[in-house]
Amino acid sequence: MRPPKVLHRFGGAAAVRQRHIIAALMLTSVMAALLIAFTVPQRALIISSSSSADLDSLTPLPLPNLSDWTSPFFSNDDDLRELEADSTKVNYSPFPVVSSPPVVTILPSPVDNSFVNGEKLPPSFEPSLVSYTAPSPSPSDSFDDLVEESAHIDLKAPPFIPEPGTSDTSIWNLESTQSEAHASDVQLFQPQAPLWPSPADQELVLAKRELEAGPLVSYDPDLYAPLFRNVSTFKRSYELMEKTLKVYIYQEGTRPIFHTPELKGIYASEGWFMKLLEGNKQYTTKDPTRAHLFYLPYSSRRLEYALYVPGSHTILPLSKFVKGYVEMLSAKYFFWNRTRGADHFFVACHDWGPYTTKLHEELRRNAIKALCNADTSEGVFIEGKDVSLPETFIKFPKRPQRDVGGKPVSQRTILAFFAGQMHGRVRPVLVQHWGNNRDPEMQIYASLPKSISKKMSYSQHMKSSKFCICPMGYEVNSPRIVEAIYNGCVPVIIADHFVLPFDEVLNWGEFSVVVLERDIPKLKEILVGISQKRYMDLWMNVNRVQRHFLWHMKPEKYDLFHMVLHSIWFSRLNQIQAH
Ligand SMILES: *[C@@H]1O[C@H](CO)[C@@H](O)[C@H](O)[C@H]1NC(C)=O
Numbered sequence: 001m002r003p004p005k006v007l008h009r010f011g012g013a014a015a016v017r018q019r020h021i022i023a024a025l026m027l028t029s030v031m032a033a034l035l036i037a038f039t040v041p042q043r044a045l046i047i048s049s050s051s052s053a054d055l056d057s058l059t060p061l062p063l064p065n066l067s068d069w070t071s072p073f074f075s076n077d078d079d080l081r082e083l084e085a086d087s088t089k090v091n092y093s094p095f096p097v098v099s100s101p102p103v104v105t106i107l108p109s110p111v112d113n114s115f116v117n118g119e120k121l122p123p124s125f126e127p128s129l130v131s132y133t134a135p136s137p138s139p140s141d142s143f144d145d146l147v148e149e150s151a152h153i154d155l156k157a158p159p160f161i162p163e164p165g166t167s168d169t170s171i172w173n174l175e176s177t178q179s180e181a182h183a184s185d186v187q188l189f190q191p192q193a194p195l196w197p198s199p200a201d202q203e204l205v206l207a208k209r210e211l212e213a214g215p216l217v218s219y220d221p222d223l224y225a226p227l228f229r230n231v232s233t234f235k236r237s238y239e240l241m242e243k244t245l246k247v248y249i250y251q252e253g254t255r256p257i258f259h260t261p262e263l264k265g266i267y268a269s270e271g272w273f274m275k276l277l278e279g280n281k282q283y284t285t286k287d288p289t290r291a292h293l294f295y296l297p298y299s300s301r302r303l304e305y306a307l308y309v310p311g312s313h314t315i316l317p318l319s320k321f322v323k324g325y326v327e328m329l330s331a332k333y334f335f336w337n338r339t340r341g342a343d344h345f346f347v348a349c350h351d352w353g354p355y356t357t358k359l360h361e362e363l364r365r366n367a368i369k370a371l372c373n374a375d376t377s378e379g380v381f382i383e384g385k386d387v388s389l390p391e392t393f394i395k396f397p398k399r400p401q402r403d404v405g406g407k408p409v410s411q412r413t414i415l416a417f418f419a420g421q422m423h424g425r426v427r428p429v430l431v432q433h434w435g436n437n438r439d440p441e442m443q444i445y446a447s448l449p450k451s452i453s454k455k456m457s458y459s460q461h462m463k464s465s466k467f468c469i470c471p472m473g474y475e476v477n478s479p480r481i482v483e484a485i486y487n488g489c490v491p492v493i494i495a496d497h498f499v500l501p502f503d504e505v506l507n508w509g510e511f512s513v514v515v516l517e518r519d520i521p522k523l524k525e526i527l528v529g530i531s532q533k534r535y536m537d538l539w540m541n542v543n544r545v546q547r548h549f550l551w552h553m554k555p556e557k558y559d560l561f562h563m564v565l566h567s568i569w570f571s572r573l574n575q576i577q578a579h
């Protein structure tokens, strides 16, 4: 038997060293606070205390004179050199180091001095965005019509087709630039070394060391080990998050694009996360100098409402807006520049979420993007750094869990079920092979016929099926995956290049089946080939994993809110080299 965790953490020579480090850290923090108090207020640290930030706050401040700019924490170069010589300095390392192997090739990360030398000034902030007033969402966009289960349709945003010959083409024609974009991202991506250290960095180093200190022994009845890639790593990392993590939420940004969570519909994940984080005391801080992570509180769904011109075939206005927002923040505060955005994140469930970052290189490359549209083939989502956000279809915001549950295995009479619109490349192929009642065991429909839905609703089908087919739509993600999990139906995911939600910690092979697009003709063969015993395991695990995909009005341990937050924390932690 190993000693209990607490003894392990504070026992032995390593612990003595750790205690010294903690003492040193506290001293450093106090000194840093004093330094801030005495050296900074004139310029660098302009923290707005008003939460009623509106368009006025989008007015950029004059650029500071970089030649006499000094770090808020260190008064001169000697301090900085001393810190760099210190063994506890933070190294930003290749990642992810834990669990899944990275697909990205990481270049060495030199200390970036370009900012201090005053190079690379961005194009000026676009005033046209400042005067833009967002219209309120139109009532016709409501999801009321989706509430009826039998009329289950995807109200998906249309895919982006740039008009040939328009100026957008080079930026948005993802099809033609796909492989190039991906290749260049893979090559150029590198974790950003901060321009100067902060106490929060030191806390991340300590957390990383604890994470690497070896497996935990304490048993947690709430965590079923087979669901996780490494339950010990997850549990330890989660505990470190509980103990350490503080997020600063920028107050800037006007409603409704910012600070206005939408809790209903298929994009509700971004809204629920926003609502729960903004209402959270434990994980947030009002003092940005103590923050490990910075949240950009915008909604990709509301960006569409406000800025997309229907039929225009361009999301350029959305990308410009987001670019302007980040430029404003990075001119007003020094936090963005310190890490070039690597400790900043946003959470976006709309299909267009990834593309709204396209005009801001640091946002796209460095910030942690929690996206439903987690597609590695488009060159925006970076596996190992970005976070695959589950898409949840919420019909009743007051009772997000209303539909959770399903029949026992013995009453699941349908082998496989799918009904939905023919979006994207996969679904037509699926219906072509398995639709039209070709095989009574495979209930695959382009849309559920009224004659059938009258007798058995969409959700009743899910509750009565062994497997629920979740083919990609326009984009790789689909709300069906979580919907299947809620209904106790084993999801069968067909979407090549999709990074599954929480893939860095969860073991999807234990509660889902992933089928390659090219294997659609063999779909039934694959499903029938799963033994009864294996199916029972999958089904029980679907029920066990449900809790990690549930939103609660008041977040609960290990629920969806905490899983998303944990993945963002884990990503940041993995950028840090502790030794
Ligand atoms: C910036 O500061 C330096 C030294 O304090 C000064 O020589 C220089 O003229 C300033 N530049 C501007 C643009 O104000």
Ligand SMILES: *[C@@H]1O[C@H](CO)[C@@H](O)[C@H](O)[C@H]1NC(C)=O
Pocket (backbone or CB within 6 Å): 211, 212, 214, 215, 229, 230, 231, 232, 233
């Ligand atoms: C989990 O990770 C720890 C390191 O953090 C390692 O020691 C342990 O062997 C891993 N367990 C499994 C089952 O891979």
Ligand SMILES: *[C@@H]1O[C@H](CO)[C@@H](O)[C@H](O)[C@H]1NC(C)=O
Pocket (backbone or CB within 6 Å): 044, 063, 064, 115, 119, 120, 121, 122, 330, 331, 332, 333, 334, 335, 337
């Ligand atoms: C951050 O860097 C950009 C140039 O990359 C500069 O325009 C901006 O003023 C800097 N922000 C601060 C607060 O110094």
